[in-house]
Amino acid sequence: MNLKIAVLSGDGIGPEVILQAKKALYAVGVVYEHDFIFEDALIGAIAIDKTGSSLPEQTLNLCLNTDAVLLGAIGDPKYGIDAAANVRPEQGLLKLRKELGLFANIRPLKPFKGLLDVSPLKREIVEGVDFVIYRELTAGIYFGEKKLNESGTIASDLCEYTEDEITRIAHLAFQSAQKRRKKLTLVDMANVLESSRLWRNVVKKISADYPDVALDFLFADNAAKQIVTNPKQFDVVLTGNLFGDILSDEASVITASIGVLASVSIGEKHVLFEPVHGSYPHAKGRNIANPFAAILSAAMLLEYFGLTEEAKKVYEGVEKAIEYNVVTIDLNPDTKFGTNEVGEFVSNFI
Amino acid sequence: MNLKIAVLSGDGIGPEVILQAKKALYAVGVVYEHDFIFEDALIGAIAIDKTGSSLPEQTLNLCLNTDAVLLGAIGDPKYGIDAAANVRPEQGLLKLRKELGLFANIRPLKPFKGLLDVSPLKREIVEGVDFVIYRELTAGIYFGEKKLNESGTIASDLCEYTEDEITRIAHLAFQSAQKRRKKLTLVDMANVLESSRLWRNVVKKISADYPDVALDFLFADNAAKQIVTNPKQFDVVLTGNLFGDILSDEASVITASIGVLASVSIGEKHVLFEPVHGSYPHAKGRNIANPFAAILSAAMLLEYFGLTEEAKKVYEGVEKAIEYNVVTIDLNPDTKFGTNEVGEFVSNFI
Ligand SMILES: CC(C)[C@H](C(=O)O)[C@@H](O)C(=O)O
Numbered sequence: 001m002n003l004k005i006a007v008l009s010g011d012g013i014g015p016e017v018i019l020q021a022k023k024a025l026y027a028v029g030v031v032y033e034h035d036f037i038f039e040d041a042l043i044g045a046i047a048i049d050k051t052g053s054s055l056p057e058q059t060l061n062l063c064l065n066t067d068a069v070l071l072g073a074i075g076d077p078k079y080g081i082d083a084a085a086n087v088r089p090e091q092g093l094l095k096l097r098k099e100l101g102l103f104a105n106i107r108p109l110k111p112f113k114g115l116l117d118v119s120p121l122k123r124e125i126v127e128g129v130d131f132v133i134y135r136e137l138t139a140g141i142y143f144g145e146k147k148l149n150e151s152g153t154i155a156s157d158l159c160e161y162t163e164d165e166i167t168r169i170a171h172l173a174f175q176s177a178q179k180r181r182k183k184l185t186l187v188d189m190a191n192v193l194e195s196s197r198l199w200r201n202v203v204k205k206i207s208a209d210y211p212d213v214a215l216d217f218l219f220a221d222n223a224a225k226q227i228v229t230n231p232k233q234f235d236v237v238l239t240g241n242l243f244g245d246i247l248s249d250e251a252s253v254i255t256a257s258i259g260v261l262a263s264v265s266i267g268e269k270h271v272l273f274e275p276v277h278g279s280y281p282h283a284k285g286r287n288i289a290n291p292f293a294a295i296l297s298a299a300m301l302l303e304y305f306g307l308t309e310e311a312k313k314v315y316e317g318v319e320k321a322i323e324y325n326v327v328t329i330d331l332n333p334d335t336k337f338g339t340n341e342v343g344e345f346v347s348n349f350i
Numbered sequence: 351m352n353l354k355i356a357v358l359s360g361d362g363i364g365p366e367v368i369l370q371a372k373k374a375l376y377a378v379g380v381v382y383e384h385d386f387i388f389e390d391a392l393i394g395a396i397a398i399d400k401t402g403s404s405l406p407e408q409t410l411n412l413c414l415n416t417d418a419v420l421l422g423a424i425g426d427p428k429y430g431i432d433a434a435a436n437v438r439p440e441q442g443l444l445k446l447r448k449e450l451g452l453f454a455n456i457r458p459l460k461p462f463k464g465l466l467d468v469s470p471l472k473r474e475i476v477e478g479v480d481f482v483i484y485r486e487l488t489a490g491i492y493f494g495e496k497k498l499n500e501s502g503t504i505a506s507d508l509c510e511y512t513e514d515e516i517t518r519i520a521h522l523a524f525q526s527a528q529k530r531r532k533k534l535t536l537v538d539m540a541n542v543l544e545s546s547r548l549w550r551n552v553v554k555k556i557s558a559d560y561p562d563v564a565l566d567f568l569f570a571d572n573a574a575k576q577i578v579t580n581p582k583q584f585d586v587v588l589t590g591n592l593f594g595d596i597l598s599d600e601a602s603v604i605t606a607s608i609g610v611l612a613s614v615s616i617g618e619k620h621v622l623f624e625p626v627h628g629s630y631p632h633a634k635g636r637n638i639a640n641p642f643a644a645i646l647s648a649a650m651l652l653e654y655f656g657l658t659e660e661a662k663k664v665y666e667g668v669e670k671a672i673e674y675n676v677v678t679i680d681l682n683p684d685t686k687f688g689t690n691e692v693g694e695f696v697s698n699f700i
């Protein structure tokens with residue numbers, strides 16, 4: 001298979017972990033005879049430094065014309081929240097999601113056997129957990145109208161959803177549930193929010209098309225509790241942009257470290273893979289960042305393009321590394337291994 | 351001391367647990383010679399049943415003219431999210447908060463020693479945790495303009511904050527930090543939301559008045575993770591209405607059960623005490639609901655009115671009950687005790 005992959009390493013530890021993901025993909029290419037062509041481009045703080053924009057035209061054009069995007073992380077303390085939108089790293093990512101139409105962000109949560117005891121949660125809570133979060137990614141309060149009055153004393157953000165925006169991700173989530181344990185949980189705040197009531201009504205309507213999937217509802221406050229008290233109840237969790245952001249970061253504790261969480265963002269025409277973690281500027285260049293999330297993002301990419309066996313191999317490489325305790329410091333405080341060694345182990349395994 | 355207390359038992363397990371709180375207050379009144387006058391009033395589903403409104407005029411008037419309000423819980427499945435606002439139990443509570451001007455909801459999070467092992471979190475995570483959440487309660491997306499277009503395909507909620515709304519709760523939070531470990535963490539989403547940027551700017555400005563308090567910032571997604579991975583870092587957490595709702599429910603897992611969490615809501619002129627838990631309709635009338643949260647809400651009431659010794663006594667009563675394992679089923683699956691017996695134990699102790 002031929003795949004053209006835009007690689008947006010971004011800021012902080014982004015380049016280090018993405019390098020390991022590339023190594024894994026390269027190894028897969030050699031062993032299984034695929035042609036992966038990587039094209040690097042700028043995003044985030046580094047893009048601001050070099051071009052003045054957090055999402056340069058060139059990067060966007062490249063992403064619009066590749067098979068897939070592989071992203072590292074964005075964000076640097078030197079571009080704070082007070083800077084203009086164009087020179088805030090996260091705005092580059094938000095714009096990229098919007099321009100590529102990546103309306104669904106999908107994060108699987110299934111702890112590795114070898115890491116069950118690393119979680120802050122008790123083993124009996126995390127053992128056997130296996131669910132996936134579908135977070136709406138290009139609408140809601142993230143993208144609604146923002147206002148600040150002239151005197152700077154009143155500020156607002158609009159949380160708006162349309163039936164279409166809910167419909168398209170709901171179908172994806174239901175289809176996923178059909179292939180899994182056939183349960184879908186909608187997380188909203190329909191007791192308080194009008195937009196949440198629309199979510200509920202639309203999702204209820206769509207559920208008629210999926211009679212084999214059991215649908216239930218949870219308010220976001222309760223969901224935040226359930227995720228750490230009884231995560232085994234979940235199969236597919238569907239939710240809006242803001243709740244999805246908060247709950248998926250929270251849910252990362254189930255997997256011991258946010259450093260092992262990968263995600264894929266899907267649109268009609270484009271697809272982007274990225275680790276869930278951020279840019280961790282303080283860890284940059286120290287060879288301590290966990291490359292698993294980036295490597296597993298590469299595995300998701302393979303899976304997405306139907307290279308199931310290859311994806312499995314990468315996943316097994318990570319499992320083996322964990323088994324042999326070839327892990328970074330977030331997973332083992334006494335480790336002798338860094339980003340490079342761990343990444344090397346996985347690509348050698350492949 | 352003479353205190354007139356409006357008692358709004360509400361729905362589900364509300365009446366059962368509030369009865370135990372009243373018993374505790376009654377015992378305190380007898381032992382320490384105070385005159386607590388309870389006046390009952392309707393709120394929630396039961397109020398809808400009897401008067402057609404979830405917050406009858408009479409209830410509101412009573413609350414406006416008492417020293418304090420003690421609330422149980424509201425909510426009943428028979429009044430779903432599709433009903434008109436006036437016949438949705440939670441709207442009664444939201445309206446009450448607004449009318450009484452209860453702009454700050456305060457939830458202390460300090461696990462009982464005897465319950466450290468009941469939490470889903472590991473003991474080393476929860477041991478020694480001691481923080482308090484200040485949640486803004488009468489503004490933000492809960493109270494912003496709600497819209498649904500005519501065809502029912504576009505819905506929105508406005509999240510708006512003014513400098514004044516942020517200022518008044520920020521002062522309370524800073525003052526609390528001064529009396530504690532002198533650290534305040536603002537939780538927002540200033541990387542994405544305009545209203546969050548206002549929160550940040552206002553809180554930064556106010557922090558100049560409290561040079562002895564260290565101020566730091568956390569994005570809400572990261573906060574959701576930190577609360578379960580490293581809750582010891584927190585002293586006072588300040589946040590908006592929606593984030594506060596989600597994070598304080600999540601944080602309840604630190605204390606083993608939401609059934610032991612009390613809260614106070616404060617305004618310029620009024621004050622309301624309520625357990626953090628909901629109405630649990632399925633537990634209603636079964637003598638299994640945990641009365642600790644309601645009893646501890648009563649202890650907060652005593653504390654608020656300067657009856658420190660009395661408050662301590664109630665708190666000790668709960669501690670003793672836990673020590674002797676006189677607890678409800680949420681804290682001990684093999685318990686022989688129910689709501690009544692546990693409440694009885696505490697009031698006898700007093
Ligand atoms: C950087 C930020 C805008 C982003 C988000 O909140 O969407 C990040 O937290 C994420 O979850 O991918």
Ligand SMILES: CC(C)[C@H](C(=O)O)[C@@H](O)C(=O)O
Pocket residue numbers: 191192221440443444595
């Ligand atoms: C019932 C509901 C409106 C309420 C809220 O979200 O404020 C409750 O969850 C709470 O936290 O007190």
